[in-house]
Amino acid sequence: MKTESGQELSASLEDYLEAIFNLADESEGARSKDIAEALSVARSSVTGALQALREKGLANYRPYGCITLTESGQARAAEVVRKHNILKSFFVNVLGVDADVAQQAACKAEHALGPEIISRLLSFIKYVTESHRNGRDVAEEFRQFHESRSGRKARKIEP
Amino acid sequence: MKTESGQELSASLEDYLEAIFNLADESEGARSKDIAEALSVARSSVTGALQALREKGLANYRPYGCITLTESGQARAAEVVRKHNILKSFFVNVLGVDADVAQQAACKAEHALGPEIISRLLSFIKYVTESHRNGRDVAEEFRQFHESRSGRKARKIEP
DNA sequence: TGACAAAGTTAGGGGTTCCTAACTATCATG
């Protein structure tokens, strides 16, 4: 039983899918205006994207109607969101990056990484988490390593 | 003294820059045909890209002439290549991904990640390398963790 | 209910990136 449903999807359409998924989570059915806002895009661009998503069988959409995802649309969106969360978690919890920076980077990188790498990344996060429980906190150890390295750099400037 | 030189560059143009850089490394001056081959693109697309790069002051190019990068072109290309190598190294040496998969993923992701994350990723690779020298090999430990996890999954299927 | 504001759509246009087909330049070789 495969989760994925068919064709290639552009990064842009994946973004729309993700936004609809997240918005529909809170209320039921997303509003065009909120999608536009979430993606920083004109409302008319949303209309276009919705037509494309409908044609691919991913969104239930008719003019002036409320916007939901089809089953396969939800599956695709869930995959994207999953990638996003794994990436963000890696950036924040392992690399120690700011939440905002991580959020933005995850948004862009989620379209670029295939299942193999995502799966290993997830595994790696779990590994780091376990290391924490086992008293050999890899994330913490790295953070100190990183700080001491940046520190060393800084010291070079003022001797 | 900053390395970067100016404007935003599309992912596509970054790819061309990288290809020219790599090709010019081996011989001197890249050939249009080889760029096309490296990027799996029609020769005419290369011509267009070269015009764009020339307009941005990144490539020395005139019709039928040999192709080199300007100084700022080289600087930009070097940045891209650096990102690429850091990502690939992370995928291969930390996550344990196949070289080919890593290569492809690095190619796509290099356009999506900013300096903050790249710098931390580099630092993390160094941390893992040191851990190897210190007898606490994080990469190796993760590899075993990952294997045991995939193993556990597989066992579920045939009980 | 009628009228106004907000939400959504359509029309038209621009930029990017790529393609194929046909043309031109370059180069090696007989």
Place this chain on the structure above:
DNA sequence: CATGATAGTTAGGAACCCCTAACTTTGTCA
């Protein structure tokens, strides 16, 4: 040096994705 093969260019067009401006629909409230 002629000529054919290879490399490179131009022309024209398609697919995306986004925009603004103008129009239509919807919903609210006096």
